[in-house]
Every structure is written in C-alpha cells, then in structure tokens.
Amino acid sequence: MWLQCTKCKKYKPLYGFHRQAVGEFGVLTYCKGCRSVLQKQRYYNDTDWRKKRNDCSRLWSQDKYQNDVDYRKKSIEQKRLWRKNNPSRHNSTGARYRATKLNQTPPLTENEKKKIELYYQITTYLGSEWHVDHIIPLSKGGLHHPDNLQVIPAVHNLRKHNNENYVIPENYIFRI
C-alpha cells in the first residue's frame, strides 16, 4: 500500500512512515524523512521540548547502563575511545572540576584533611562501583569538606548528577 505524505506530497510505501497507534492506517500522516526534518527543527527551536527529550534519553541510557551488561561494556569502551581521541577536551573537563573543587575547599584542619583522604581510600578499596559524592554538589556551591562527603554506589552518583534532591536509599550511604 502506498500513502501520500501530507508534507512533501510524495507517495511512499507504508513502511516509509513511522508507526503511530492513533493515526490512519496506524502511521503518521507525514513520511519518515519529513518527520526527521520536523524533529530537528523542533530540537533547535523548542527549549523545553529539547530539555525533556535530553532528560528522557539520559534516563533511558542510565537504566540500560545499569541493567544491560553488554551495553555497559560497549559504553565504557566508547568513553575510553572518546577520551583517547579528545585528550584536550577530556582534560579540560577534569581541570575545570579540579579547579571548582579547589575553589570550594575551605581551610581544613589536619584531621579534616585525613578524613577526606579516608573517604577516597574507601572507594579505592571498594572499587569502581562506589564513588565519593558531594552531598550538596560542588556545582551548586557545596563545599569540598568532610561534612559534605559520603560514599555511595556509582550508579546513584551518576543518577544524582547535580540534582541535590535526588534521594539515595539510606542503607547505601556510607559516612565517616
């Protein structure tokens, strides 16, 4: 069966249209090519929509990362490659983070310094599944101080990102 696209007016086979539960013949009224053009325009023009889409796709990949071993392996490899091919960008992200951390480190007593060190030693000991987390994110003005540190599972740290309202299950939080 061939349908006419309402946008480019070309006739295309049914599979040339995206499926849609409510549409006539179960497909959208404009073809895949036109849809992708519309999506791109929307992506550039509609900030809210773009944000929502980005959030959705981030959640989707985080969920897949957590539950799909192959996807996880692939994405770690991809990240490794990206870092290898973009050494300057990778380093500048790291440098910016280190600068923020340094900026937001208050004067520390010897005891506090040791405590911070201990937090990082714990994650070294526990392995890459655990991260040192700033309770109030550095990007939200949190301090690099032992009172603002905790050890949490890496997956929760990645999900939390810089959202200070993200709730981590109580029994997964480790504090000194």
Ligand SMILES: [Zn+2]
């Ligand atoms: Zn079309």
